[in-house]
Amino acid sequence: MESLEEQWKEFFGSGFYTEAWGMRTDYSKTKEQVDGVLNLLGPVTGSHILDWCGGWGRHSFLLAQLGYQVTLLDFAPNHIQRAKNKLARKKYRKLKIKCLCKDFRETPPEIQADFAINMFTSGIGYLTQEDDLKALQSLNLALKPKAKFLLDTMNLFWIVKNYQSDSGRYSPKDERVLVEKRNFNFLENRNVSEIFYFNGLQKIETKLDHRLYSALELINLLKQADFETLEVYGDFDGSPYNFDSKRLIIISQKN
Ligand SMILES: C[S@@+](CC[C@H](N)C(=O)[O-])C[C@H]1O[C@@H](n2cnc3c(N)ncnc32)[C@H](O)[C@@H]1O
Structure with a gap:
């Protein structure tokens, strides 16, 4: 039987996610999500944002077009190649996006970003809690002191209710x-x-x-990885986290 890690590698690396999951992705939402990220994190133009498990960079490209320096990290070579192909096009060539094909448990410490985002339930919850902690600890080391981190995932309570x-x-x-x-x-x-x-x-x-974490469980995991939670929301518009919010968005800060 395939291990969890093999299953996930196959799921993304085979191109299945890009092909079939594209049916579920409403691209007009990407702009809304980026607006939400900017409202909730408030980065000054030019700051360095790490798009952690960022796929082929649907958020990275918008952020870079708005003047941010972006590092896009993802473990699926096909996702990173798709981002690189896009970057090679004349229209995008000047954007400041660095693409890294890496597992999130081995986030390179030299990145030293001012902010990190983890969008659309990416990486966290896929493997074991120990893997998630290892990943968050490596993320912590890849950020500047007091850097803010926005984590966006599914709301366990909404899923249970519905x-x-x-x-x-x-x-x-x-x-x-x-x-x-x-x-x-x-x-x-x-x-x-x-x-x-x-x-x-x-x-x-x-x-x-896929493991679904409650806010409390994630806050505790973030704490173990040396992040302090500042705010919790139920969507990118800043609405509250409750039984009826589909998302769980946690903003934390590196200690
Ligand atoms: C649900 S997709 C979302 C991608 C992107 N954040 C977005 O919103 O379009 C999850 C992404 O996480 C990446 N991923 C999953 N496990 C990972 C790991 N262990 N290390 C790095 N990336 C990983 C996948 O390749 C995939 O691109």
């Missing part, structure tokens, strides 16, 4: 279908999903196994 054992998504434009069957592991607070994706004659089956 739990759907089955869900499906259909793209009328190109007739792609994505079906997800979920099971909740109550002893480990992990959501385990079987995913079926159909695109014409192509059928892909895969699995997702």
Whole structure:
């Protein structure tokens, strides 16, 4: 049986996420999320922002276009290559984005960013709690003193309140279908999903196994990694974290 680490590497590295998950991503939301990041963190133009597990840089590019210096870190070579290809285009060539293909548990300490963001439930919760702590500790060392860190993930309480054992998504434009069957592991607070994706004659089956943390658990984990939590929100517009907020956004500061 594949280890959790192998499963996740395959999930992203095979291009499955880019292909099928793209169906779920509303790109108009990216701008809203970046506006939220800027409102909640308040970085001065030119500051250095680390987009930690940033995929192919949908947030990095917008931030760099607004005048920030960005480091984009992700472990999937295909995601980093996609960002590099985009950066090579004339329109984006002048942007200050440095791409790093690295595991988040080995975030290079020499980055020394002023801010870090971790958007759309990325990396944290995928493996074990020990892995998450190791990753957060390496992030801490890669930031300047008093640097702020915004972590955006799913809200465990919303998921429990609205739990759907089955869900499906259909793209009328190109007739792609994505079906997800979920099971909740109550002893480990992990959501385990079987995913079926159909695109014409192509059928892909895969699995997702993901730990969902409460705010309290993440705050404690951040504390162990030497971050002090400053604020907690339920969305990028600064609304409260409660049973009805879909997101959990934690702003913390390196001690
Ligand atoms: C849900 S995607 C979101 C990407 C990006 N933050 C966004 O909002 O578009 C999660 C990302 O985390 C990356 N990732 C997962 N585990 C990682 C790890 N151990 N180290 C570095 N990146 C990782 C994946 O390759 C993927 O790009």
